[in-house]
Amino acid sequence: MSGFISGRGRRLTARRLVAVLTICAGATGIVAVLAPLFGVIVERGGAHLELMGPSAFAAGSTEHTILWVVRIPRMLAAMVVGAALSGAGCALQALLRNPLAEPFTLGISSGASLAAVLAIRFGLESAFGTAGVGGAALIGAAATLLAVWQLARIGNHLPPATLVLAGVTLSMFCSSASVLIQYTSDFVEVTHMLQWMLGGMETVRLATVGYAALPIGAALIVLLGYARELNALAAGPEVAASLGVAVGRTQTVIFGLASLLVGAAIAVAGPIGFIGLIVPHALRAVIGPDHRLLVPASMFGGAAVLALCDTLARTVVPLHHLPTGAVTAVLGVPFFVVILVGQKRRAVLWSHA
Amino acid sequence: MAWLQLTDVAVALGARDVVRGVSAQLDQGELVVIVGPNGAGKTTLLRAIAGLVPPRTGTIRVLGHDPQRAPRRVIARELAYLPQHYELAFPFAVEEIVLLGRYARQHGVGLASQDDVAAAAAAMAACDVSHLAARRFDELSGGEARRVILAQALCQGARCLLLDEPTAGLDPAHARAIFALLRAQCDAGAAVIAVTHDLDLALRHAHAMWLVADGRLAARGTPAHVLAAAETRAAFGLAIHVGSLPSGAPFAVPA
Numbered sequence: 001m002s003g004f005i006s007g008r009g010r011r012l013t014a015r016r017l018v019a020v021l022t023i024c025a026g027a028t029g030i031v032a033v034l035a036p037l038f039g040v041i042v043e044r045g046g047a048h049l050e051l052m053g054p055s056a057f058a059a060g061s062t063e064h065t066i067l068w069v070v071r072i073p074r075m076l077a078a079m080v081v082g083a084a085l086s087g088a089g090c091a092l093q094a095l096l097r098n099p100l101a102e103p104f105t106l107g108i109s110s111g112a113s114l115a116a117v118l119a120i121r122f123g124l125e126s127a128f129g130t131a132g133v134g135g136a137a138l139i140g141a142a143a144t145l146l147a148v149w150q151l152a153r154i155g156n157h158l159p160p161a162t163l164v165l166a167g168v169t170l171s172m173f174c175s176s177a178s179v180l181i182q183y184t185s186d187f188v189e190v191t192h193m194l195q196w197m198l199g200g201m202e203t204v205r206l207a208t209v210g211y212a213a214l215p216i217g218a219a220l221i222v223l224l225g226y227a228r229e230l231n232a233l234a235a236g237p238e239v240a241a242s243l244g245v246a247v248g249r250t251q252t253v254i255f256g257l258a259s260l261l262v263g264a265a266i267a268v269a270g271p272i273g274f275i276g277l278i279v280p281h282a283l284r285a286v287i288g289p290d291h292r293l294l295v296p297a298s299m300f301g302g303a304a305v306l307a308l309c310d311t312l313a314r315t316v317v318p319l320h321h322l323p324t325g326a327v328t329a330v331l332g333v334p335f336f337v338v339i340l341v342g343q344k345r346r347a348v349l350w351s352h353a
Numbered sequence: 354m355a356w357l358q359l360t361d362v363a364v365a366l367g368a369r370d371v372v373r374g375v376s377a378q379l380d381q382g383e384l385v386v387i388v389g390p391n392g393a394g395k396t397t398l399l400r401a402i403a404g405l406v407p408p409r410t411g412t413i414r415v416l417g418h419d420p421q422r423a424p425r426r427v428i429a430r431e432l433a434y435l436p437q438h439y440e441l442a443f444p445f446a447v448e449e450i451v452l453l454g455r456y457a458r459q460h461g462v463g464l465a466s467q468d469d470v471a472a473a474a475a476a477m478a479a480c481d482v483s484h485l486a487a488r489r490f491d492e493l494s495g496g497e498a499r500r501v502i503l504a505q506a507l508c509q510g511a512r513c514l515l516l517d518e519p520t521a522g523l524d525p526a527h528a529r530a531i532f533a534l535l536r537a538q539c540d541a542g543a544a545v546i547a548v549t550h551d552l553d554l555a556l557r558h559a560h561a562m563w564l565v566a567d568g569r570l571a572a573r574g575t576p577a578h579v580l581a582a583a584e585t586r587a588a589f590g591l592a593i594h595v596g597s598l599p600s601g602a603p604f605a606v607p608a
Contacts, residue, residue: 009445009489011448011470231453238400242436243456244430290449
């Protein structure tokens with residue numbers, strides 16, 4: 001096996017499909033409703049955590065304003081970004097048959113970051129605001145992707161190992177270039193760069209979420225249509241082709257979708273690590289490897305997990321918003337270690353059987 | 354018209370022609386085995402027929418289709434290919450793997466229809482893996498895994514089967530059962546090309562044998578004829594002794 005951890009699979013039935021998707025959608029819905037209601041309230045006695053009551057829905061109240069102007073856009077941004085990153089990660093892992101595949105290891109995130117750093121350095125932020133940086137990040141993501149694609153491609157084939165190698169190499173290049181540019185920048189610029197590179201949903205406006213949700217939503221829907229192809233590709237491009245998959249076209253489409261998803265997500269929230277890696281792995285360990293379940297579950301899972309992490313980021317230390325990207329990693333790693341150890345124990349049992 | 358028609362086919366891997374000047378055909382009901390030394394070009398020839406590698410020159414037709422140009426889905430309904438190596442990234446359950454064979458016949462979400470489930474059950478029974486249906490692929494032995502993949506190829510429901518060493522790693526009873534199965538498939542109207550080193554089983558079950566040596570079709574004819582040919586002796590560097598058991602059944606062993 002190629003290093004994926006996975007739960008037991010079994011033949012997918014309509015009942016199981018509906019059941020799993022209902023649970024995922026339900027859980028995500030609960031997070032969507034509760035997360036914005038939960039937060040830090042500042043009063044004369046100091047700051048404390050509070051779950052807003054029904055008064056939050058009464059127009060004109062302060063709570064209503066906080067809810068609709070601050071928290072709901074932020075929650076929606078987290079959900080859109082989380083779904084995009086996790087869906088893209090799930091697709092890339094299957095396409096490349098590599099458990100390490102995700103936006104970061106393929107260099108897409110670093111490329112987007114480099115573009116954003118360049119945009120800040122050369123004043124695009126002051127000229128066009130955050131849209132300038134976000135746009136640059138989107139272009140950076142696409143450019144890196146094309147470069148990785150060209151580097152790894154041999155004829156019409158895309159050997160997975162070469163692709164990850166090319167991605168990691170370009171990722172190193174972009175990270176180092178970003179550092180060098182920071183050295184030539186002034187203090188204010190560097191602060192903005194670092195803020196951006198930490199990733200977060202703090203400053204996202206409802207309109208931005210709307211602009212991002214359209215392409216991300218469309219890409220996710222198209223991606224769902226490729227779940228069966230991803231299943232067939234688990235046996236490698238050659239077997240998939242003999243089963244009837246148009247492998248070259250499928251690789252191109254999925255790679256393009258993944259870069260659009262990741263580029264748009266990074267444009268909205270900066271580089272947020274780990275969601276694209278950990279959510280698909282965790283879900284695969286629970287529901288098994290069938291992508292007709294795993295792709296939609298990853299989308300819901302990514303949305304819910306990032307919204308949760310973002311809620312924690314703004315509530316754990318009252319009055320201080322922690323960077324969401326850091327929270328995802330700090331919470332994600334222990335959780336992931338638990339899954340990994342559990343699977344390892346199982347594997348050891350087999351080898352002694 | 355022949356189901357499978359190869360005309361002066363050459364296949365290059367890199368700068369080298371691994372297969373050269375191959376012209377041959379396969380008709381309905383025929384079980385052909387390809388034999389030859391390691392590195393002779395047997396697998397490359399099979400991959401070219403399956404449309405997985407383009408011929409440098411010459412033409413290949415599978416039931417009238419050019420496997421390089423026809424949509425993969427169309428080819429997959431007519432032609433199933435069993436690769437020599439098979440590595441699965443995710444530990445699907447055996448039944449799921451076999452059902453992947455139905456890809457080209459499914460649409461939409463691809464939930465298994467009753468036909469699909471029946472085809473998978475029949476393929477698993479034919480390959481003696483029904484009892485493994487719920488097992489994870491990574492919990493199987495090498496021979497069990499081989500039979501599961503063969504079941505996937507059978508489940509495709511294609512009329513032409515291209516099998517690269519279908520009996521590699523199988524115990525003698527299962528190896529013989531697989532050749533008997535292939536022969537039965539041909540008798541029922543399919544056509545099979547199998548690369549094999551099981552000369553004895555090939556002798557007993559195949560209609561025809563192709564010897565591939567140094568990329569060329571060096572000899573062909575009935576298995577008994579090819580195994581006794583001077584070209585076969587030269588290709589392997591040893592003679593193959595063909596005899597018959599007291600029961601009258603033929604056997605082949607390296608002399």
